[in-house]
Amino acid sequence: MNSVVNLTIAGRTQVGDISFIDLVAQQRRIRSAIERRLQNVLDHGRYIAGPEIDELEETLAERTGARTVIACASGTAALIIPLLARGVGAGDAVFVPAFTYNATANAILLAGATPVFVDIDPETFNIDASDLQRRIDAVKSEGRLQPTAIIPVDLFGSPADYPAISEIAKAEDLFLLSDGAQSFGAELNGQQVGNLAPATATSFFPGKGLGAYGDAGAIFSQNTLDRERWASIRWHGTDEARKDSVRVGFNGRMDSFQAAVLLEKLSIFDDELAARRRIADEYDRRLEGVGRPQADIKGAVSGQGYYSLCVENRDSVVQKLKQAGVPTAIYYTTPLHLMPAFSDYAPANGLPVTEKVASEIFALPMHAYLTPQQVDYICDAVIEAVQ
The missing domain is CATH 3.90.1150.10 (Aspartate Aminotransferase, domain 1)
Structure with a gap:
């Protein structure tokens, strides 16, 4: 524009x-370096699951302090995969701000769960922790849905109030999945986005602060045990040998070209x-x-x-x-x-x-x-x- x-x-x-x-x-600024990266992909020919994927995941984990990182096809896939891995689905209420991109709510519905929209703080434009607690209480009182997860959004790059939200999630035994699609590089109390919640999804859409040349995303976890399940779901739910389906999954892979671009942009x-x-x-x-x-x-x-x-x-x-x-x-x-x-x-x-x-x-x-x-x-x- x-x-x-x-x-x-x-x-x-x-x-x-x-x-x-x-x-x-x-x-x-970086075209010649990106062209070299892309040429490397053309030379080795591993357009899916090339060495660039492993390098990107390791680089992102080292940068953010996350215990493990899974590269995936988009920011939306990065939201869906952890929800599926946790078994979030029919009858579950997932609390989410209504002031965000539609991908956040779509991910909840595609997982089979029900979004419960929460108001935002008038100053930060991020999810209002007080309203979040009120809506959790209302869902519990109604009894139709089971409160299961919270997806705060780091709107425009500004971290949500994770100290308050984490306290609520712990008290209510809710899965906390951060939507950091706009906040890669942000920090809270010295901790990088990607290490502020048990699981964090981000997007590498071209217009993001760190963007690919197509759709791409990543998931960050504070628990290394998430890696096997997340990696399986992004590859149609197959086992490590990629032969037998051991769970429900979908094609959520990032291609090697996008990882190559992202590695150079990280520099x-x-x-x-x-x-x-x-x-x-x-x-x-x-x-x-x-x-x-x-x-x-x-x-x-x-x-x-x-x-x-x-x-x-x-x-x-x-x-x-x-x-x-x-x-x-x-x-x-x-x-x-x-x-x-x-x-x-x-x-x-x-x-x-x-x-x-x-x-x-x-x-x-x-x-x-x-x-x-x-x-x-x-x-x-x-x-x-x-x-």
């Missing part, structure tokens, strides 16, 4: 091409993450009081997957920014409980905080290749649009 800027804002003219996410600049990830954080800091500084940005909980350092603001006149602001050549995106215009596919699971009284945030939120360009001049221009444009 690019916009050509040739306008005067705050008395200054800035000409350039502002991308919402810039994969072209990134590719220019520049820290540099890019530092750049995104500098840009987010500048947005925070320049736009203080202009809109309401996402807040991090104490001890959290965001992975800066996206930078979002809430403003009361969101649609007008977005239109003015478009006219000014500043690309934006809205995550998410419709909460999950208001979508047709999930309407049967909508809470009777709605989710007021989720619905209010959804009506006010929009995202600004966020990638490592924004220039200081572009960031300055974007901030000027936002200030003028909100006035």
Whole structure:
């Protein structure tokens, strides 16, 4: 998503091409190295289960502190596999925020379980631990479903409140599966995403902070015993020899080409993450009081997957920014409980905080290749649009 800027804002003219996410600049930086990686795959010919898969899993485990990592086909597969491995299915309630991408709820339903939508915290936009406890109590009181699992989402790269959520999960004996699709590289109290929950799913969709050149994902575990079962499920539920089916599974494999791309992108990830954080800091500084940005909980350092603001006149602001050549995106215009596919699971009284945030939120360009001049221009444009 690019916009050509040739306008005067705050008395200054800035000409350039502002991308919402810039994969072209990134590719220019590492293209020759990626081509060498891909050539290696062509040479050995192991397009599935090549050595790049093992190397990626080991690299991700070492980086995050996870006990084991399983590379898989997508972020959605990374959510489904742990649910299947735990036997989550019919009659089970899985608690999930309604303010997230539909893959989170789809994974629950594809596993055969029932999503129970939870409201979000108005400051962090992540799952509200207090509302989570209320909805667990309500499900237990009703008696129709068995509370079984919680899937908090690290929205826009900011870790959810794992200390509070983990305490609830332990007290209620619930499986805690983190949806870290947007938060690779984030930290909480010195611990990396991938090591904040018993199991963590992430996505390597091309637009993520760490993205492949196609669909890909990974699952991180704090328990090495998960590895055999997860690896089996991603390969149609077969045994280690890949001959006999020992459990229900599906084709959830990552191909070697995507692992090769990810390995090369990991070599520049820290540099890019530092750049995104500098840009987010500048947005925070320049736009203080202009809109309401996402807040991090104490001890959290965001992975800066996206930078979002809430403003009361969101649609007008977005239109003015478009006219000014500043690309934006809205995550998410419709909460999950208001979508047709999930309407049967909508809470009777709605989710007021989720619905209010959804009506006010929009995202600004966020990638490592924004220039200081572009960031300055974007901030000027936002200030003028909100006035």
